[in-house]
Amino acid sequence: MAGVPQRLRTTWREVPLARHLVLAAIGLVLVAFTLPAVGDFRATQLTELAYIALAAAGLTVLTGLNGQLSLGHGALMAVGAYTTALLLDERDAGPPLVLVVLAAVAATLAVGVVVGVAAARLHGPYLAGATLAMAVAVPGIAVHFRDQLGGEQGLRTYTPEIPGWAADAAYYLTGSDPSRSTYVAFLAWATLLLGLVLLANLARSRTGRRWAAVRDDEVAAELAGIHLGRARVSAFAVSAAAAGAAGAMLAIADRNVAPGAFNLNLSMTLVAVVVLGGLGSLTGAIIGAAVLTLLVSFGPGLGRSLGLDDLASEQVAPLVAGLVTVAVILLAPRGLAGIAQGRLAARRARRAYTSAPSSDGGSPPSSSTPAGSGSAGTSTAVSTPTGKGTP
């Protein structure tokens, strides 16, 4: 009875790293096969989805897991994007792309630590106001330091050529040379999946449990020996790093980094994404990003069919995003992930009730993850980024 399948199942359940890596590998293969087939326009959209999802994943860890709201993640994306643009400012002599992205992440991480130190002492509306100020202030810096950062026009970025082996591999897989958009989309998705694996593992680790403890009860966490400030700053820094990577992808995808791209709308969109997906849920962040990206692509068409002119049609997407945010927070504050998790928990409970009461049934195997056993409160629905896949 025990055998290999049983052991695999146990590993799947109890070793999050293995589970996350397998899922990410599957995702990467799916992306590798899908991207060349969808055409340049869709690839560009998928790129946008990927970097919005990555920044939102960072934000959802910060807000859902650690209880700090940031309205300044658009500004943190700007830090990553400008770092990338400064490093990729020559047509061919740029450093390797991996180093560029790592530098962007490092720069944003550093900014995240500084902001995090200030943010760790604030809560609720104060934190929201301070990060909002950051979102408004940062684009101004780029405008002010015109010579270094390009002012309103921004900086141009040059994407390095597609490396030979990548082109060969793509040709081998699909029978055609990859286009630039496909390559960039693949880069963005690979970064997203890598980021998700790291974030998901961190959320499941001791660090993640510390963050959750600080969120749930400051006093109890402090009594348990957790340094509140350190936990908050580390959460903010990690979250910022994700936003920095997202900004790097934005810079590479758009080939231009200008302050206009990092307006308040971007930060607000990220908040809308994580609220819609469900605060704290990484899966939710991807779904939320997908929904909002779809919205952005359908919005103008919808607006025009309602008889609006082009400029007004552009605003249909943010309008719906705002309405969705308001509706979600009023009707289902735990977002899509919360709704799904509630359904799942209800089904599990039903099944456990109908099957023999003596069997161990589907009760959560939670020897190692006390916080993972869903439905225990409003906010513990956090640590299963791949909830729907488990048997």
Next chain:
Amino acid sequence: MQQLVNTALGGITLGMVFAAFALALVMIWRSTRIVNFAQAAMAMVTTMLALSLIERGWSYWAAFLAALATGFVLGAVIERTLVRRVEGGPELNAVILTLGLFIVLTAGAEIVFGSDYRSFPVPFSLSGTEIGGTTYALTGFDIFTVVAVLVTMGLLLALFQFTDIGLRMRAAAHQQEVARLLGVKVGRMLTLGWALAAVVGSLSGLLIGGGSLVHPHYMESVVVFGFVAAVLGGLDSPAGAVVGGLLLGVTLSFVSGYVGSGLVALAALVVLVVVLMVRPGGLFSATTARRV
């Protein structure tokens, strides 16, 4: 010397508007413990409405009053239908709700009013005042701005201090349970508080927009400045909001005049962070031990 005086004058005018905006935030904070991040968008909507009315041939004053009345209704409706449901809940939900409203109102205004930059005419001279041979950048509209904000503050003070309804509003904000036991209709008072705050917010929108260009995003930075001003004075204190607004206005005016206008928002951020680090309760915190 002249530039110095002009910068200071500009700062004071700007500061009065920030003060009005911060006052509106403080009114809402005191009664419902919510920072209304949608306030700037609400003010923008009423200002755009006023401008549309003026473009249809209304007089400035009729449009002015119409904007304030719309603000009153908008504030009341938003409190009663939306904000009421998150009052007393997790503070994150209220923040996210008002931010969602901010997005909705801004995008909605772009659809309804268009996103062009339009100039907002005012029935005042927009040229400087000449005193003793030198021309100072104090326009008729600037004087009107200062007077309007001062009058509004006086009216609010009178309302809260000397009228029965003001007393009931204060009671509802201070001790909901006790006020309710004593027969105050707390819900109605909160709605009224939001409505009045929205009127003050609309006033600041009209004053910022007047004589310059307005478009659906023109209030975006004012959200930040108003919030910083309110925190500077301590979110709880109306007098602090006024002083905070003035201080911030003058500071930002000098930053804009002598350093660079791109860094104004950054300066506001620095002011905010310094205040929150050094005196989290604001410069005039009467109460101590309030966790920020």
